[in-house]
Amino acid sequence: MREIVTVQVGGFANFIGSHFWNFQDELLGLAEDPNADEIFKNPLLDVDVLYRSGETHQGILTYTPRLVSVDLQGTLGSMSSRGTLYNVDSQAASEVNTWRGTVSTHASEPHQKNLFLQSLEEEQNPTERKGKKIDSQREYQEKDIVECLENGVKFWTDYSKVHYHPQSLYELSGLWMDVEDFDNYGIGREALSSGHQEDISERLRFFVEECDHIQGFQFIVDDSGGFSAVAAEFLENIADEYTNTPVLLYTTRGPASYMNLGQKKHKVVRGLHDAVSFSRLSSLCKLIVPLGLPSLSRSKASAYLSIKDEKPYHCSAVYAAALHSTSLPFRMQSVGRAADSQDVSGAVSVSDLVEILSGNARKNMVAILDMAMPAPSLSGRDVGQSMLGHLHPVTYEIAEDVEDSQAMETLNIHGVIGQGGHYASVSEVKDYIHAAYEHANAMPKFCHLSVARTPLPIPLPFPRIFSSLVGGQGKLLGEPIAGSLSRGSVDVHSIPIGTRLRSSIAILPHLENRLTHLQRFGIQRGAAGSELLRGWGFGRDELEEMGECLTRMVMELKPQAIMSDDSD
Incomplete structure (x- = not known):
């Protein structure tokens, strides 16, 4: 088996991860449900790639x-x-008998479980009720649960329906600061001096050592603040211990991270943080995908969504759907009957993806992520352009509408509706995409297509973010549904998804901004942030090395550099 170990570092990364694992849990449940649609019972999608089997001390099997x-x-x-799952409570501290003075205990009240989490407990411990009463109560509770989540999510665990292993969840203790203060690379570096690094690495080691043949790491980091430094140290250990194991790194940030940047001091700190964070993280992975728009609600990617930017619960759900789609080819079986299957096609490993996107002549290792949520059906007059026209970037600081004949792409399409309202077969999707590229204004140098008939299931805790133009199976409607401004899991049960990862010169603004910030605020004589960087622990030589690395990345993508290479 080709296992993947997932790492989530930071607040927004864990918000995304919570939705991601909810999708996987929903797929597992539908696959085992005899009453579920057969479209979700796809044996050629191997969930074992992401999950591990285990057993509690009581002999209960876990997954x-x-x-x-x-x-x-x-x-x-x-x-x-x-x-x-394991019900292991930390033991209370033993009494200290040598102290004769007074003792006062200050304990905060535990967080109460919301209605959704309470309902999960009821499902696991069902009570005796009559059938009709259960149905009516469930319908009533779903509406209450949706309302509770829409207005009350504070933590990513508030909507998590997944059981986690005791080695999975690690808290950075002893920092004594709010997340708002944990906002730059230097603070993150200081946090790891408390001895957390080895503890975190030991947990990773637990999961890696039980793998038969690990294919790679799926790493999601909130790089808007101190967690990028935590991730960099973590990645350094991965590079040392698992040298030949590729890392696919998603650097994420929510809309809240773009606020309060008006003052010059904030701009200098943010500019240097972005430059240092990108330089360090990109040097420790095989492929990096920046993810997270300043305003998802006003972006083209949200044409059929109703997003509230101020809610991480909303925005993270969209990015989690994108990550589910991009990771689907890693779970496809590529041998035996899967080769000619009409259910899945185009399996790739993490290494294959890295080779496709970063192995061209330019050796670019930064990719742009585009998505269509929901993806359009394979019908209508404009068959040639519809799917490609619905793909919009969720990567920030890039150039749009750029033609790049050297671009390398991987395209993932799953669960799309075909002619006549059925789920399209692999061959139908392939024909459709080939026609789309034939009619496109610009062609990439290479495009790899992965297809699965299984759509993205929408579990109950998913937010109410679909517009009234989205039908129950995610089909885009010609007319809005009356009296429905936004729709969620009660109304929309699954959706088709399209995503595209592309290596393109459109990423140049992202790279150039970081190079400019590093040079202007950190390296130039009298730079406003030179003292700040020294406080973060970076010397002159290290900063110049970062600058040279960013310069090489920019020059490899410059059109004039490409022309020069072709003329040699």
């Missing part, structure tokens, strides 16, 4: 994500850092 999650202490809400 949990192969995951290490890192966040600040106190961000788990009502969930224990030991998870919910």
Whole structure:
């Protein structure tokens, strides 16, 4: 088996991860449900790639994500850092008999479980009720649960329906600061001096050592603040211990991270943080995908969505759907009957993806992520352009509408509706995409297509973010549904998804901004941030090395550099 170990570092990364694992849990449940649609019972999608089997001390079999999650202490809400399966409570401290003075205890009230988490407990411990009463109560509760989540999510655990292994959830204790203060690379570096690094690495080692043949790491980091430094140290250990194992790194940030940047001091700190964070993280992975728009609600990617930018619960759901789609080819079986299957096609490993996107002549290792959510059906007059026209970037600081004949792409399409309203077969999707590229204004140098008939299931805790133009199976409607401004899991049960990862010169603004900030604020004589960088622990030589690395990345993508290479 070709296992993947997932790592989530930071607040927004864990918000994304919570939705991601909810999708996987929903797929597992539908695959085992005899009453579920057969479209979800796809044996050629191997969930074991992401999950591990285990057993509690009581002999109960478990099936949990192969995951290490890192966040600040106190961000788990009502969930224990030991998870919910193993019921291992930390032992109370023994009495100190040598102290004769008075003792006062200050304990905060535990976070109460919301209605959704309470309903999960009821499902696991069902009570005797009559059938009709259960149905009517369930319908009533779903509406209450949706309302509760829409207005009350504070932690990523508030909507998590997944059981986690005791080794999965790690809290950075002893920092004594709010997440708002944990906002730059230097603070993150200081945090790891408390001895957390080895503890985190030991948890990763637990999951890696039980793998038969690990294909790579799926690493999601909130790089808007101090967690990028935590991730960099973590990645350094991965590079040392698992040298030949590729890392696919998603650097994420929510809309809140773009606020309060008006003052010059904030701009200098943010500019240097972005430059240092990108330089360090990109040097420690095979492929890096920046993810997270300043305003998802006003972007083209949200044409059929109703997003509230101020809610991480909303925005993270969209990015989690994109990550589910991009990771689907890693789970496809590529041997035997899967080769000619009409259910899946185009399996790739993490190494294959890295080779496709970063192995061209330019050796670019930064990719742009585009998505269509929901993806359009394979019908209509404009068959040639519809799917490609619905793909819009969720990567920030890029150039749009750029033609690049040297671009390398991987395109993932799953669960799309074909002619006549049925789920399209692999061959139908392939024909459709080939026609789309034939009619496109510009062609990439290479495009790899992965297809699966299984759509993205929408579990109950998914937010109410679909517009009234989205039908129950995610089909885009010609007319809005009356009296429905936004729709969620009660109304929309699954959706088709399209995503595209592309290596393109459109990423140049992202790279050039970081190079400019590093040079202007950190390296030039009298730079405003030189003292700040020294406080973060970076010397002159290290900064110049970062600058040279960013310069090489920019020059490899410059059109004039490409022309020069072709003329040699």
